[in-house]
Amino acid sequence: MKQSLVIIKVGGKIVEDVGSLDRLLKDFKAIPGNKLLVHGGGRSATAMAGRLGIESRMVDGRRITDSDMLDVVTMVYAGLVNKNIVAKLQACGINAIGLTGTDCNVMLSEKRPVKDVDYGFVGDVKSVNAAFLAGLIEQGVVPVLAPLTHNGKGQLLNTNADTIAGEAAKALASTFRVTLIYCFEKPGVLMDENDENSVIPYLSYYDFPRLVQEGIISGGMIPKIQNAFEALQAGVSSVLITKAEALDKFTGTTIAL
Amino acid sequence: MKQSLVIIKVGGKIVEDVGSLDRLLKDFKAIPGNKLLVHGGGRSATAMAGRLGIESRMVDGRRITDSDMLDVVTMVYAGLVNKNIVAKLQACGINAIGLTGTDCNVMLSEKRPVKDVDYGFVGDVKSVNAAFLAGLIEQGVVPVLAPLTHNGKGQLLNTNADTIAGEAAKALASTFRVTLIYCFEKPGVLMDENDENSVIPYLSYYDFPRLVQEGIISGGMIPKIQNAFEALQAGVSSVLITKAEALDKFTGTTIAL
Numbered sequence: 001m002k003q004s005l006v007i008i009k010v011g012g013k014i015v016e017d018v019g020s021l022d023r024l025l026k027d028f029k030a031i032p033g034n035k036l037l038v039h040g041g042g043r044s045a046t047a048m049a050g051r052l053g054i055e056s057r058m059v060d061g062r063r064i065t066d067s068d069m070l071d072v073v074t075m076v077y078a079g080l081v082n083k084n085i086v087a088k089l090q091a092c093g094i095n096a097i098g099l100t101g102t103d104c105n106v107m108l109s110e111k112r113p114v115k116d117v118d119y120g121f122v123g124d125v126k127s128v129n130a131a132f133l134a135g136l137i138e139q140g141v142v143p144v145l146a147p148l149t150h151n152g153k154g155q156l157l158n159t160n161a162d163t164i165a166g167e168a169a170k171a172l173a174s175t176f177r178v179t180l181i182y183c184f185e186k187p188g189v190l191m192d193e194n195d196e197n198s199v200i201p202y203l204s205y206y207d208f209p210r211l212v213q214e215g216i217i218s219g220g221m222i223p224k225i226q227n228a229f230e231a232l233q234a235g236v237s238s239v240l241i242t243k244a245e246a247l248d249k250f251t252g253t254t255i256a257l
Numbered sequence: 258m259k260q261s262l263v264i265i266k267v268g269g270k271i272v273e274d275v276g277s278l279d280r281l282l283k284d285f286k287a288i289p290g291n292k293l294l295v296h297g298g299g300r301s302a303t304a305m306a307g308r309l310g311i312e313s314r315m316v317d318g319r320r321i322t323d324s325d326m327l328d329v330v331t332m333v334y335a336g337l338v339n340k341n342i343v344a345k346l347q348a349c350g351i352n353a354i355g356l357t358g359t360d361c362n363v364m365l366s367e368k369r370p371v372k373d374v375d376y377g378f379v380g381d382v383k384s385v386n387a388a389f390l391a392g393l394i395e396q397g398v399v400p401v402l403a404p405l406t407h408n409g410k411g412q413l414l415n416t417n418a419d420t421i422a423g424e425a426a427k428a429l430a431s432t433f434r435v436t437l438i439y440c441f442e443k444p445g446v447l448m449d450e451n452d453e454n455s456v457i458p459y460l461s462y463y464d465f466p467r468l469v470q471e472g473i474i475s476g477g478m479i480p481k482i483q484n485a486f487e488a489l490q491a492g493v494s495s496v497l498i499t500k501a502e503a504l505d506k507f508t509g510t511t512i513a514l
Contacts, residue, residue, distance in 0.1 A: 048332075051309055071337055075305075078355075079336025080328055083405065083413055087359040091411035097361045098335075102344040103354040104398060141361060148340065154348035156340055 005034040005137060005176035009165035010183045012040040014244045015081055021088070024183075027247040029092045034137050034176065037089075037096075038145045038165040041081040045073045048080075061220050065120040065158040073158050077146040086144050096142045101125075101149030102156060104132045107167065109149035109157050123149040123157025125164070128171035137176070166227040173235035180236050181252075182224055183244040188253035189225070191216060204256045205229055228255040262291040262394060262433035266422035267440045269297040271501045272338055278345070281440075284504040286349045291394045291433065294346075294353075295402045295422040298338040302330045305337075318477050322377040322415040330415050334403040343401050353399045358382075358406030359413060361389045364424065366406035366414050380406040380414025382421070385428035394433070423484040430492035437493050438509075439481055440501040445510035446482070448473060461513045462486055485512040 008028065014020045028037065042063065046056045049072045057064040065073065082098040089096035101107030101123075109123030136143055145168065147161035162182065169180040188199035203211070208225060211217045217225065228239040232255065242252025265285065271277045285294065299320065303313045306329045314321040322330065339355040346353035358364030358380075366380030393400055402425065404418035419439065426437040445456035460468070465482060468474045474482065485496040489512065499509025 074340050075332035075336040077336070078340045079332040079334070083331050083335045083357055083359055086357075087407045087413050088411045090359055090362055090407060090409060095361060096359075098357070098359075100340055100343075100355070102340055102347055104352055105347055150344045150347060152347060154345045156344050 002175065002177045003034055004179065005036065005172055006031050006179045006181065007036045007038065007165055007169045007172070008181045008183060008247070009038040009161055010040070010244055011161070011185070012043045012081075013185065014183060015039045015041065015085060016044050020244065021085070024244050024247070025085075025088050025092055027244070028089075029094060030248060036133070036137065036143045036145070036168060036172075037085070038147070038161050038168065039077075039081060039085060040147060040161040041073075041077045044081060045069075045076045048072050048076050059117050059119070062119060062122070062160070063158065064118070065122050067121065070121040070156060070158060074148060074156055077148055082144060082146040089142065089144065094142050095140055096144050097136060098144045098146065100146045100156070101159065101164075105129050105150075105152070106132060106145070107149040107159070107164065108152050109159055110151055111155070111157060121155070121157050123151065123159045125149060125159060125167045128167050130171035130175065133168065133172060134175045162224055162227055166231050169231045169236045170234035173237075178236045179238050179240065180228070180231055181240045181242060181247070182228070183242060183247065184224075185243060187243045187246055187251065188241055189217060189221060199251070200253050202254050202256055225255060229257065232257050259432065259434045260291055261436065262293065262429055263288050263436045263438065264293045264295065264422055264426045264429070265438045265440060265504070266295040266418055267297070267501055268418070268442070269300045269338075270442065271440060272296045272298065272342060273301050277501065278342070281501050281504070282342075282345050282349055284501070285346075286351060287505060293390070293394065293400045293402070293425060293429075294342070295404070295418050295425065296334075296338060296342060297404060297418040298330075298334045301338060302326075302333040305329050305333050316374050316376070319376060319379070319417070320415065321375070322379050324378065327378040327413060327415060331405060331413055334405055339401060339403040346399065346401065351399050352397055353401050354393060355401045355403065357403045357413075358416065358421075362386050362409070363389060363402070364406040364416070364421065365409050366416055367408055368412070368414060378412070378414050380408065380416045382406060382416060382424045385424050387428035387432065390425065390429060391432045419481055419484055423488050426488045426493045427491035430494075435493045436495050436497065437485070437488055438497045438499060438504070439485070440499060440504065441481075442500060444500045444503055444508065445498055446474060446478060456508070457510050459511050459513055482512060486514065489514045
């Protein structure tokens with residue numbers, strides 16, 4: 001019987017506000033067993049870039065990462081956000097370690113080829129050092145992953161945090177019974193985006209195309225759910241989409257094949 | 258017979274210039290056996306602070322670290338400098354991991370008490386998680402330590418990189434036969450600061466007070482050598498003071514009790 005592992009991805013908004021971060025860490029601590037946290041930090045990166053006179057350019061919600069912006073996200077994600085979360089987890093008695101994809105080659109990626117858009121120093125994940133992560137987790141350590149990878153040739157690459165969480169979940173599914181939880185601003189996938197009480201409790205692979213066609217699921221939610229289906233197909237036990245404030249209740253939208 | 262471990266501390270100047278960093282990493286790779294790297298980054302931190310309109314204040318070469326400056330050093334040391342070094346080491350085939358003192362509680366410190374000077378968020382090291390570092394090293398991993406610690410209560414603290422190297426060396430001396438190498442701008446401790454050929458090859462505990470009194474050893478070199486003596490007294494096998502460019506030759510000043 002495999003041990004359980006809960007992988008939680010939280011967006012920048014949650015980890016960048018002291019009040020909501022403290023609440024998150026309290027809820028995170030309350031989850032029993034093995035855990036892994038993946039965080040974003042886009043809002044802080046945009047703010048820091050602004051202070052440095054560096055313009056933030058986004059295409060379809062994805063950041064264009066030139067050399068200056070790569071330095072900013074490296075500072076903000078791997079430094080400011082990651083180390084403050086780790087210090088706070090340590091203060092809660094959780095033996096956290098902050099990692100990027102380059103540390104012990106945890107996540108190797110390749111620079112996204114230029115097609116319609118040149119995203120710059122953005123990496124698509126090629127492989128995960130699951131053995132190293134599993135070894136830490138089995139020692140009782142909680143990895144805290146910042147959304148940065150490397151190409152193995154000395155180049156850091158900016159990588160979407162949802163993708164990091166999905167890839168970590170898939171790679172660890174052979175060792176652990178993995179629950180992947182995506183936290184975002186809403187309490188789940190909503191039937192009506194203006195009604196937080198309209199959470200769809202179960203979303204299946206068969207319902208998904210219809211809900212996209214009807215415009216109920218749109219925008220950034222589409223790749224998030226596609227990631228979820230891929231994770232399930234790769235052996236992840238369950239995927240939940242919820243908001244961080246509901247983490248203690250495990251409510252939200254369960255994605256099912 | 259204990260395995261050997263070489264701990265190298267390099268200052269900011271070396272790691273912040275692409276040419277000298279690449280040379281350092283080549284020399285570092287050539288050192289056989291277990292290795293650990295400690296880096297600074299003060300010049301980059303000062304430059305980044307300047308770009309953000311934050312004034313750098315130093316007392317006796319030590320940085321005053323207020324809340325804004327702590328964010329800057331966290332970004333620069335743990336993010337920009339640390340992760341770029343790790344990515345470059347990975348590219349050389351060295352399985353590096355970047356760590357601060359808060360990661361797996363590697364280095365716990367306490368905020369320096371305010372006496373004549375309020376250094377702000379600066380930490381004096383209290384304990385080292387030598388077991389975790391030794392476990393990594395025994396797996397063939399090369400820890401790369403950024404000069405940041407934490408107080409165990411959620412607060413990151415800025416800590417002198419020479420101190421980090423000395424404390425790591427002392428804590429690991431019970432497991433390994435440790436050689437501690439401090440790299441700085443000069444080829445060793447000089448009899449005449451204007452003559453790079455005047456390196457003192459051996460500096461003993463007995464000669465030290467006299468050389469200080471005669472003004473031959475002064476300024477920031479004094480605490481560096483004091484750290485070296487403390488490390489030797491705590492069981493570190495040897496301490497060398499040299500410049501990064503001479504790492505391949507292991508020349509410089511050997512500190513002896």
